[in-house]
Amino acid sequence: DAKTTQPNSMESNEEEPVHLPCNHSTISGTDYIHWYRQLPSQGPEYVIHGLTSNVNNRMASLAIAEDRKSSTLILHRATLRDAAVYYCILRATGNQFYFGTGTSLTVIP
Amino acid sequence: EAQVTQNPRYLITVTGKKLTVTCSQNMNHEYMSWYRQDPGLGLRQIYYSMNVEVTDKGDVPEGYKVSRKEKRNFPLILESPSPNQTSLYFCASSLSGYPYNGQFFGPGTRLTVL
Numbered sequence: 001d002a003k004t005t006q007p008n009s010m011e012s013n014e015e016e017p018v019h020l021p022c023n024h025s026t027i028s029g030t031d032y033i034h035w036y037r038q039l040p041s042q043g044p045e046y047v048i049h050g051l052t053s054n055v056n057n058r059m060a061s062l063a064i065a066e067d068r069k070s071s072t073l074i075l076h077r078a079t080l081r082d083a084a085v086y087y088c089i090l091r092a093t094g095n096q097f098y099f100g101t102g103t104s105l106t107v108i109p
Numbered sequence: 110e111a112q113v114t115q116n117p118r119y120l121i122t123v124t125g126k127k128l129t130v131t132c133s134q135n136m137n138h139e140y141m142s143w144y145r146q147d148p149g150l151g152l153r154q155i156y157y158s159m160n161v162e163v164t165d166k167g168d169v170p171e172g173y174k175v176s177r178k179e180k181r182n183f184p185l186i187l188e189s190p191s192p193n194q195t196s197l198y199f200c201a202s203s204l205s206g207y208p209y210n211g212q213f214f215g216p217g218t219r220l221t222v223l
Contacts, residue, residue, distance in 0.1 A: 032208040043199050043214030044152065051209070087152070091208040096167045097142065099152035 004088045009104045012078045020073040020103055022088030027068050032091045035062065035073045037084040038102070044087065047073065083107045111136045113215035115200050121221045122190060130185045130218050132200030138213075140206045141183040142167070143175065145196040146217075152199065158183055159206040190222040 005023040012018040024033065034049040048055055048062045050071070055062040061074040075082055087102040113134045122128055134141065142157040144167075154167030158177040172194055174186040183202075187194060198218045203210040 030208070034208075034211065036212075043217050044201075044212075045214065046211035049209065049211060096154045096157060096165075097144075097152075097212070098154070098168070099144070101149070101151040 003098055004090060004100055006086070006088055006100065006103045008101070009106065011106045011108060012075075013108050014080060015077050018075040018078045018082070018105065020075075020086050020088075020105065021070065022072070023070045024088070024090055025069045027090055028092065030092055033062065033064060033068075033071050034089050034091050035060070036087045036089070036099070037082075038087070039081075039084045044099075047086070049091070078105075078107045080107050080109065111213070113200055113202055113213050115198075115215040115218045117218060118216065119219050121223065123223050124191055125189050128187050128190060128220075130187075130198060130200075130220070132183045132185065132215060133181050134183075134202040134213070135181065136202060136204070136213065137180065138202035138204050139180070140203045140210070140212075141177065142201045142212070143173070143183070143185050144199045144201065145169065145194075146199065147196050155185070155198075157206075190220075192222050194220065195222045196220060 035047040036044040038044045048060050050062045063072045085102040085104050087099045116131045139160045143155040144152045146152045153169045155173050156175040158164045200215040201212040203212045
């Protein structure tokens with residue numbers, strides 16, 4: 001199974017942009033890149049996904065490297081509510097999800 | 110309101126006593142899945158279902174059973190629970206098993222097996 005590598009933890013100041021990296025060097029051509037986040041004491045929440053092109057939605061932006069071996073989740077202005085564990089996963093049709101341990105983001109007021 | 114519900118939210122039981130954790134979604138989703146979350150191990154998939162009567166093993170299926178007789182429900186069955194199944198369990202659903210659909214997660218069920 002294709003898997004991802006993320007830093008264990010990151011810190012950001014409030015109201016500054018945050019770039020959360022993810023490496024997925026074994027990605028296959030049909031794997032989509034998904035990002036989820038898990039706020040304390042809650043279930044994971046879908047954030048964004050993409051295949052080849054960069055993607056934007058109201059929560060975040062996803063920048064995908066040209067070779068697709070890495071991606072970056074961008075939170076444009078971090079708020080205290082963005083403090084969570086962020087998971088980068090690869091998704092193929094019907095395949096199981098593999099979440100890994102994610103990146104714990106701390107937002108400093 | 111679109112949601113995934115799980116019951117119970119908290120459960121303390123003893124070794125060997127069969128239990129079922131229910132999961133229901135009201136979004137007419139085809140794909141449903143169960144995960145367990147343990148400290149330091151992240152979320153690991155137990156079983157998933159692409160549609161009614163179609164289920165498949167995830168990363169950690171040992172000791173668990175599932176069934177998918179109706180589209181909206183996907184119960185998780187522990188026939189003979191053991192202490193190593195003490196964990197936080199999440200149910201999730203998505204529109205389909207295609208990779209461009211995101212998953213919606215339930216609130217979680219915290220299970221303790223003594």
